[in-house]
Structures are given as structure tokens and as C-alpha cells.
Amino acid sequence: MISLRNVVKTYNDFQLNISMEIPKGRITGLVGKNGAGKSTTIKLILGLVKPDSGEARVFGTESCKLTVKEKEQIGVCLAETGFSNQLNISDIECILAKMYPEFEKTYFQRKCEELKLPKDKIIKDFSTGMKAKLRVLVAMTHKAKLLIMDEPTAGLDIEARNEILDMLRNYLEEDEERTILISSHISSDLENLCDDIYLIHDGKIILHEDTDVILDQYGILKVNEAQYATLDQTYILKSQKEHYGYACFTNEKKYYQEKYPDIVIEKGGIDELILMMTGGYR
Amino acid sequence: MNIILNHSSMIPIYEQLTDQIKSKIIQSLLKEGEALPSVRTLARELRISALTVKKAYDRLEEEGFVTTVHGKGTYVTASDKQLAVEARRKAVEDAFTQAIDKAKAVGLSKEEILEIVNIIMEDES
Amino acid sequence: MAGLFEKDIRLLLRRKQMLVLFLALAVVLGFTQEGTFILGYLPFLGMTLTISTISYDEIDNGYTFLMTLPIDTKTYVKEKYLLCLSGTFISWIFAVVLYFVSKYFRESSTVIANEIPMIISFLPVMVLAMAIMIPTQLKFGAEKSRIVLFIIFGITAILSFLFEKVIGTERINHMLIKLENINDAVIGVSVVLFVILAAAISYVISCKVMQNKEL
Numbered sequence: 001m002i003s004l005r006n007v008v009k010t011y012n013d014f015q016l017n018i019s020m021e022i023p024k025g026r027i028t029g030l031v032g033k034n035g036a037g038k039s040t041t042i043k044l045i046l047g048l049v050k051p052d053s054g055e056a057r058v059f060g061t062e063s064c065k066l067t068v069k070e071k072e073q074i075g076v077c078l079a080e081t082g083f084s085n086q087l088n089i090s091d092i093e094c095i096l097a098k099m100y101p102e103f104e105k106t107y108f109q110r111k112c113e114e115l116k117l118p119k120d121k122i123i124k125d126f127s128t129g130m131k132a133k134l135r136v137l138v139a140m141t142h143k144a145k146l147l148i149m150d151e152p153t154a155g156l157d158i159e160a161r162n163e164i165l166d167m168l169r170n171y172l173e174e175d176e177e178r179t180i181l182i183s184s185h186i187s188s189d190l191e192n193l194c195d196d197i198y199l200i201h202d203g204k205i206i207l208h209e210d211t212d213v214i215l216d217q218y219g220i221l222k223v224n225e226a227q228y229a230t231l232d233q234t235y236i237l238k239s240q241k242e243h244y245g246y247a248c249f250t251n252e253k254k255y256y257q258e259k260y261p262d263i264v265i266e267k268g269g270i271d272e273l274i275l276m277m278t279g280g281y282r
Numbered sequence: 283m284n285i286i287l288n289h290s291s292m293i294p295i296y297e298q299l300t301d302q303i304k305s306k307i308i309q310s311l312l313k314e315g316e317a318l319p320s321v322r323t324l325a326r327e328l329r330i331s332a333l334t335v336k337k338a339y340d341r342l343e344e345e346g347f348v349t350t351v352h353g354k355g356t357y358v359t360a361s362d363k364q365l366a367v368e369a370r371r372k373a374v375e376d377a378f379t380q381a382i383d384k385a386k387a388v389g390l391s392k393e394e395i396l397e398i399v400n401i402i403m404e405d406e407s
Numbered sequence: 408m409a410g411l412f413e414k415d416i417r418l419l420l421r422r423k424q425m426l427v428l429f430l431a432l433a434v435v436l437g438f439t440q441e442g443t444f445i446l447g448y449l450p451f452l453g454m455t456l457t458i459s460t461i462s463y464d465e466i467d468n469g470y471t472f473l474m475t476l477p478i479d480t481k482t483y484v485k486e487k488y489l490l491c492l493s494g495t496f497i498s499w500i501f502a503v504v505l506y507f508v509s510k511y512f513r514e515s516s517t518v519i520a521n522e523i524p525m526i527i528s529f530l531p532v533m534v535l536a537m538a539i540m541i542p543t544q545l546k547f548g549a550e551k552s553r554i555v556l557f558i559i560f561g562i563t564a565i566l567s568f569l570f571e572k573v574i575g576t577e578r579i580n581h582m583l584i585k586l587e588n589i590n591d592a593v594i595g596v597s598v599v600l601f602v603i604l605a606a607a608i609s610y611v612i613s614c615k616v617m618q619n620k621e622l
Contacts, residue, residue, distance in 0.1 A: 046474075046475050048474055049621075068477045068479065068482075069477070071475070072477040076472070076475040076476075078471065078472055080468060081468040083414075083472070084414070084418060084464065086421050087414070087417060091413075091414075091417045094417070095417070099477055099478075165329075166326070169326035170326065172322055172332070173320075173326055192329045192330060193331065194331055195331045195333035196331075211333065211334070212295055212296055212331060212333060215289075215295060216294030216295060217294070257292075267290075
């Protein structure tokens with residue numbers, strides 16, 4: 001579905017250099033600190049920005065050359081931008097109907113009611129949560145084969161987040177060819193949803209792994225100085241100096257569980273992944 | 283499907299899933315020929331990644347508990363208890379092979395390995 | 408493009424109160440002011456209102472989202488020109504009607520045919536203004552383009568002042584007299600061609616501006 005091959009994009013003080021392949025039917029998560037390059041990656045995929053070198057392709061076509069028909073197959077939810085905030089829900093409904101031939105009017109209306117989005121207010125007067133829900137809804141109501149979501153659940157409380165995640169799960173269930181790329185800071189959302197995760201840092205992909213592998217096989221060993229000295233480093237990806245000694249990040253938890261039954265080993269989730277791999281673990 | 287997963291457990295999720303489905307099949311709670319929910323449906327219900335469910339289904343198929351018909355779904359295979367037993371035997375053999383390889387890598391001899399097995403089995407009885 | 412029209416028209420209609428106010432003002436001015444004011448004022452209003460939809464698109468990185476919709480930059484630019492032209496033309500028609508109605512009430516008789524060239528002459532001016540304003544707004548944004556417009560007017564004023572000084576009022580009058588002698592039709596056609604050329608150049612520039620925009 002999505003393919004980035006050696007894509008390079010340089011800004012004044014920042015350079016992005018990545019490769020990514022996202023097959024059909026996947027939900028892929030994109031994580032990283034602010035400024036790591038997540039938004040730039042998404043813009044490259046959508047053809048909003050041209051790579052300095054390398055190729056960004058969606059549906060096999062270069063992103064910058066996507067045809068109108070191909071764009072109809074993409075649903076987009078961006079973090080800080082959307083329709084003009086002077087419009088209201090029925091305006092957007094009519095606009096979407098004219099823009100997307102596959103727009104599902106009744107589903108859109110029903111969902112707006114279920115999510116309690118106010119029919120009379122203009123978007124400017126929506127709460128953060130309502131704006132986010134609307135953005136997600138706009139992306140998901142025209143049978144797009146590919147959803148690109150940049151921080152869809154940012155600013156939402158747990159109930160709203162779950163509502164949206166469930167909507168995404170249902171969306172995928174309806175058609176196995178549908179693919180979703182979602183970037184987020186909220187690790188628990190990604191852990192329960194995504195098939196695989198790309199970790200981006202300083203403009204490079206420093207890790208790409210299946211989610212369940214991250215949850216099942218990655219872990220953090222907490223060792224003191226003495227233990228660290230004799231520790232088998234084969235599967236240690238990174239170590240951080242701590243006040244008690246060292247925190248060692250591994251992708252083979254089981255190996256260390258069996259070999260060193262005395263060592264404290266904690267489960268590694270996406271947050272730990274980000275912290276350890278990009279430095280700065282507490 | 284009544285599956286309960288413990289996300290805080292040290293046991294990998296896909297293992298928990300495989301084990302629970304397996305025991306349901308063995309206890310005939312899932313009947314022969316019955317269809318398991320689709321990968322995406324189960325992923326949605328359990329709120330886990332579809333890939334995890336797929337891995338569990340693949341594992342179950344390897345062990346002979348289910349069969350996947352491409353385009354149709356995944357079904358419980360003939361609850362020929364023999365087949366299940368065969369599969370479980372195979373799984374145990376694989377586990378042994380892994381352990382023995384590890385032991386050899388650390389430098390244990392055949393006698394030392396057998397001794398370890400005896401000690402463990404004695405402890406249990 | 409239909410979706411874009413839908414969006415822009417709905418945005419314009421949001422400001423119903425302001426539109427009604429302007430309309431009322433227009434009618435009042437039409438009847439109180441010396442005739443031709445309304446013929447310039449209304450179309451100019453129509454033009455600036457429709458162009459203002461650009462600033463709605465620009466706010467809060469709106470362009471970024473717009474470009475992910477199934478449209479391309481050319482379509483976006485086309486829609487703006489079409490919207491602006493239609494808006495200007497409709498306001499012009501309205502102004503013409505107002506003009507004749509008010510004239511009728513004041514003078515009770517009027518020969519329409521004589522006024523036609525004068526009335527029509529407002530259109531190319533508007534189209535020219537549009538040809539300058541659209542690419543300016545697209546490139547510099549609503550705020551800065553007002554300054555740019557100011558500068559352009561300023562420069563034009565200074566240039567015409569200098570022109571007059573350098574060449575002298577006498578010679579200008581000679582030139583004007585010569586112009587008057589040229590066939591009206593010739594003037595008409597050349598004006599139309601000039602305006603079409605300007606609009607075409609403006610369109611090309613706008614497309615380039617949008618394509619190179621950092622999103």
C-alpha cells in the first residue's frame with residue numbers, strides 16, 4: 001500500500017532519511033518524540049511534500065502524482081488542521097458528499113449523533129474532543145482503502161479514545177484490504193490496536209517490530225554494577241546508567257529470564273521502547 | 283468467544299490465546315468443524331493486534347488443532363483426540379529439542395542432561 | 408470542484424448579517440450617490456468577498472488538509488477564479504439594475520444604449536484587479552497582501568504623477584484626443600484581449616504559487 005524507499009528530505013536543521021513498507025490490511029503505528037519526523041513522514045506519504053531524493057509511493061503511484069481517483073481512496077485525519085472552523089456539521093456533510101462519490105451520508109449522520117456532535121454549532125465552538133472525533137469521522141466515512149491518522153486521539157479522555165479505537169477496529173473488519181497508518185503519543189492505544197510499530201528518531205527509523213513481539217519479547221533488565229559486569233550482552237539493545245546500576249533493554253526477555261532468574265525484568269511496552277531507544281529512561 | 287487475556291502477565295499474549303483456544307477444543311467447548319471468529323473480529327473483541335491473533339491461529343494450525351481454508355476462515359479440525367495428542371507430542375518433542383540444544387551449547391554432556399531431567403521429574407512427584 | 412464551490416459558498420453565507428448589511432448599504436448608496444459609484448462599488452465588493460474565501464482556507468494550515476482531499480492544486484486555483492468571476496459578474500448585474508432604477512426615479516427617462524460602453528467598462532477593471540489580487544493573496548496570505556496592494560496602488564499613483572510631470576499635461580491631452588479618435592470597436596477588442604491575457608498570466612502564476620507552496 002505504502003512504500004517509502006530511501007526517502008530523504010532536508011530542512012534547515014533537520015534531515016529525514018527513511019524507508020518503510022506497509023502492506024495491505026495492516027494497522028501500522030508510527031511513534032517518536034516531537035520533532036522526530038512523524039509529521040514529515042506523513043506529509044511525504046500524502047504527497048504534500050516532495051522528497052529531495054528517493055521515492056514515496058501509495059497504491060504504487062508516486063505520492064506527489066496521486067490522481068483524484070486515488071485520493072478518493074484515502075481518508076486523512078491530521079493533527080492540527082481540518083475543515084475551516086467556520087463551518088458546521090451539515091456544511092461538512094454536504095461538502096463531503098460532493099467530494100467523495102462513496103460518501104456514506106446516513107452512517108455519517110448516525111455516528112455524529114452517537115458521538116454527540118452538536119448539529120448547530122460551528123467547529124470553532126466545539127470542544128477539543130469533539131473536534132478530534134469529527135476529524136476521525138470525516139476520514140472514515142467514504143470507504144477509503146487507506147486511512148492516515150496523525151494523532152487521532154490526542155486530547156481525548158479514555159472513554160472517547162476507546163470509542164474511536166473501536167470505530168477503527170470495526171472499520172478494518174468491514175474490509176480486509178483496508179490499511180491504517182496511525183501516529184500517536186498514546187502508547188496504550190497503539191499497543192491494543194497496531195500490528196507493527198515504527199519508531200522514528202532524529203529523522204531515522206531506529207526500530208521496526210511487530211507489536212506483540214514488543215509486548216512479549218522486549219523487556220528491561222534492572223541490574224546493579226556487579227551484575228552488569230558479568231551480563232551476557234548478546235541481546236542487549238541499549239543500556240542506561242541508573243542510580244541503582246544499569247537499565248538494559250533487550251528484545252529477548254525469555255533468554256534472560258531463563259539464564260538469570262534472579263535479575264529483575266520488567267515488561268517492555270511502547271513507552272519503554274521509546275524511552276530506552278532514544279535515551280532518557282528514568 | 284470467551285477468552286480472557288491477562289495483559290500484565292509475563293506469559294506472551296499469543297501464547298495465552300493459543301492455550302485457551304486449545305483447551306476449549308480439547309474440552310469440546312469448540313466443536314469439530316466449528317468456525318473460529320475471523321482474525322479481525324477476534325482482534326477487535328480482545329482489543330489486540332490482528333497479527334497476534336493470526337500468529338495464534340497459525341500456531342494452532344501447526345499443532346493440528348485448526349485448519350485454515352483460504353478465503354473462508356479457520357475451523358476446528360476433526361477432534362480426533364489422537365490427532366490432538368500427536369500434535370501435543372510433537373510440541374513437547376520440539377520443546378525438548380530446544381532445551382537439549384541449549385544444554386549442549388552450555389557444554390553439558392548427555393549424562394548431565396538426563397540427570398537434570400530426572401531431578402526435575404523427581405521434584406514434581 | 409463541486410465540493411470546493413459548496414465549501415466557499417457555505418462559508419460566504421455564514422456571514423449572512425454582513426452580506427445583508429452590505430446589500431442594504433448598496434441600495435442606499437445606489438439611490439443617494441451620483442450614479443456610477445455603485446457600478447464600481449458593488450462589483451468590487453463581490454470580488455473582494457469571493458477572494459476572501461482564500462483567507463479562510465489559509466488559516467490554521469487549512470491548505471494542508473485541503474490538499475489531502477481528492478482535488479489538485481490546479482482545480483483549487485480554477486475554482487477560485489471561477490468563483491471570483493461569477494461573484495463579480497453577479498454583483499455587477501445587480502449594480503447595473505440598481506443604477507438604472509435609481510436613474511429612472513431621479514430623471515424619469517434614460518437612454519440605455521448610450522450608457523452601455525461606460526457600464527461595461529467597469530468589468531475589465533474588475534477582472535484586472537482580480538488578476539492581481541488572487542495570486543497576491545495566494546502567495547502572501549490575506550494580511551500581507553493588503554500591504555502589497557497598498558504598495559501597488561502607491562507605486563501606480565507615484566508613477567502616474569511622475570508620468571504627468573515628465574510628459575506634461577499638454578501632451579497627455581493630445582494623446583487622449585488621439586485615443587478618442589480611434590475606433591471604439593478597436594479599443595474594445597484590445598481591452599478585452601489585454602484583460603484575457605492578464606487573466607491567463609495571473610492564472611499561470613497562481614498555479615505555480617500553489618504548486619510550490621510549503622505545506
